[in-house]
Amino acid sequence: MSAAERLRPFAPAMGIVLGSGLGAVAERIETEATIPFAELPGFPRPAVEGHGHRVRLGRLGGLKVACLEGRAHYYETGSTAAMAAPIRALREAGAQILFLTNAAGSLRPEIGPGQLLLVTDHINLLPGNPLVGPNDERIGPRFPSLRDAYDPALRALLRDGARRLGIPLAEGVYAAYPGPSFETPAEIRMIRGFGADAVGMSTVPETILARHCGLRVAAVSVIANLAEGLGPTGPSHAETLAATRRAAKDLARLVEDFCKSLAAQ
Ligand code: HPA
Numbered sequence: 001m002s003a004a005e006r007l008r009p010f011a012p013a014m015g016i017v018l019g020s021g022l023g024a025v026a027e028r029i030e031t032e033a034t035i036p037f038a039e040l041p042g043f044p045r046p047a048v049e050g051h052g053h054r055v056r057l058g059r060l061g062g063l064k065v066a067c068l069e070g071r072a073h074y075y076e077t078g079s080t081a082a083m084a085a086p087i088r089a090l091r092e093a094g095a096q097i098l099f100l101t102n103a104a105g106s107l108r109p110e111i112g113p114g115q116l117l118l119v120t121d122h123i124n125l126l127p128g129n130p131l132v133g134p135n136d137e138r139i140g141p142r143f144p145s146l147r148d149a150y151d152p153a154l155r156a157l158l159r160d161g162a163r164r165l166g167i168p169l170a171e172g173v174y175a176a177y178p179g180p181s182f183e184t185p186a187e188i189r190m191i192r193g194f195g196a197d198a199v200g201m202s203t204v205p206e207t208i209l210a211r212h213c214g215l216r217v218a219a220v221s222v223i224a225n226l227a228e229g230l231g232p233t234g235p236s237h238a239e240t241l242a243a244t245r246r247a248a249k250d251l252a253r254l255v256e257d258f259c260k261s262l263a264a265q
Helices: 003-010 023-027 084-092 152-165 185-194 204-212 237-264
Strands: 014-018 030-036 054-060 063-069 097-106 116-124 169-176 198-200 216-226
Touching: 003 030, 003 054, 003 063, 003 084, 014 023, 014 084, 014 237, 023 063, 023 237, 054 237, 063 237, 084 204, 097 116, 097 204, 097 237, 116 152, 116 204, 116 237, 152 169, 152 216, 152 237, 169 204, 169 216, 198 216, 204 216, 216 237
Parallel strands: 014 063, 014 097, 097 216, 116 169, 169 198
Antiparallel strands: 030 054, 054 063, 097 198, 116 216
16 A cells, blocks of 8 residues: 555645654644554655654644654755655645744854744755656656745744744744754855855755645744854754754644644635
8 A cells, every 4th residue: 555545544634744852743633543654655764863753643723634753864865855755645645735844053143042933945955856857747847936935825824823822933044954964164154145044954855845746835943053153062963852842842832723723714
């Protein structure tokens, strides 16, 4: 059975991809079923500490969701296309929206650890694009547009929700850096010069894949640290996880409220 066939009976309206330390979002889902990635053809086997390996199916704020607890990063696989199968399976199973979350470093000193940042656009610094290779026109076009890749109407819903809930929500451009080493101070100066506000090691390939197959995308970064060279100490994986876990509660409230708004539409 294909991954889409396994997911389709649950009729997810939205897929969610959870970044490291963001399990608090999954905890709010009224869970009908969980399926290990290992049972879903094409799904990755993430190896980084803090990542689960399963899809949680159920309702969040009344909306049917499929939550991917764990993802594949470029630095694990050497491929930017490692998330192609899960994202296309969500689409085939009927989802219309993909909500991407990640932990990121901030390039703006005023947006500190623990803050949420709504992604408005991205810069792809990964050495590749997940759509390289023959194109299957049944999935999407050869040359998909990435204008308004982060859906303006979904951004407006998130902005309104954050205001109502009293959760500060910064906005900015997310740059994807290959990793797994963190950036050098010189690279951070370069990325700032390019116009990025946050930097991380995920999300961009997923957005490209999702837009290609017609999913609407929303993405929120949890600021885990100030980027290298901006703070007194550099980023570390342990600090990243700790700051992310603290902010995950805000993110969980925001995502649940977002689902409620969508379910009411
Ligand atoms: N750089 C890249 N990825 C990250 C960072 C960072 O500073 N923090 C969390 N993920």
